[in-house]
Amino acid sequence: MRLTAKSEYGVLAAIDLAVSFGGGPVSAREIAERRRIPPRFLEQVFVSLRRAGIVSAQRGARGGFSLNRDPDDITVLDIVEALEGPLSASVCDSERGEVCGQAGACAAAPVWSKATQALRDVFASTTIGELAGAQVVLDGSPADRA
């Protein structure tokens, strides 16, 4: 019952991009080093984020990635769903109702739906912008990063 490493790395990377939002693109390798993420793995994460329309890629020398939207308009849910697919707490959940063998007579289904919804609420109510603010504080003076 846990998210995969992709979400974790994706959120960290998005925070990193948010911190330098407005500047030029940041390379995956740079972020990987700074956040201790396997570089080639992070590359793949970024490809997913690009395909989801969250970041843009600039290829070639001095290229890298940058956020497509204001960090305050990107939620953790955006990142997580881009990397994990739609959130669902149990097999017997999902929009298609009766996925478990209980054929519509499953009294447990509402619990799984509520669980999924609770997760969505948490993730949807936290923006990358907020987290970036916290990150700057944790890292010390933002000037260190400029």
Added chain:
Amino acid sequence: MRLTAKSEYGVLAAIDLAVSFGGGPVSAREIAERRRIPPRFLEQVFVSLRRAGIVSAQRGARGGFSLNRDPDDITVLDIVEALEGPLSASVCDSERGEVCGQAGACAAAPVWSKATQALRDVFASTTIGELAGAQVVLDGSPADRA
């Protein structure tokens, strides 16, 4: 990001036991047939529930399982944690703080904690007794099951 089938089966089985709470033990095979769960797999689920102190087992002919406590005193969280271990939404979560490589400077950690907490809240606030009530309604007259 989903629970395993064990939780799903475990909750269904607990509901089933709750519906006939007060009567004698119910065999795993009977529940397996009624809820369309692989019988030998359900057996294992029950062993875990017994070890967690949620059900008691009565061995031998006419044996089976019964709930140890009143269904209203058993939450979905009890079942889920008995079967999946402690809930945690991400690697970088857990009581031990800094499991991710960010060494205490991880701005994302609070989100994962909040997510875990939200899940716990949902599961802890739903009792097997409630679900059993819903199940009886779904199945039709409770007399059908006596």
Added chain:
DNA sequence: CTAATTCCTACTTGATCAGTAGTGTTTGCA
């Protein structure tokens, strides 16, 4: 032209899930 960078596909290794299987142990009942 070259070095840096993203992009795409495939592969590998290990873990985990879902279920099956065999065998042992306990117990109600005829």
Added chain:
DNA sequence: TGCAAACACTACTGATCAAGTAGGAATTAG
């Protein structure tokens, strides 16, 4: 007393997925 029904334990298997690695192609700044 014996048998059948039930739980108990351990081990195994096939499939899937997670996490990361690898190789090379395309793009671009300088």
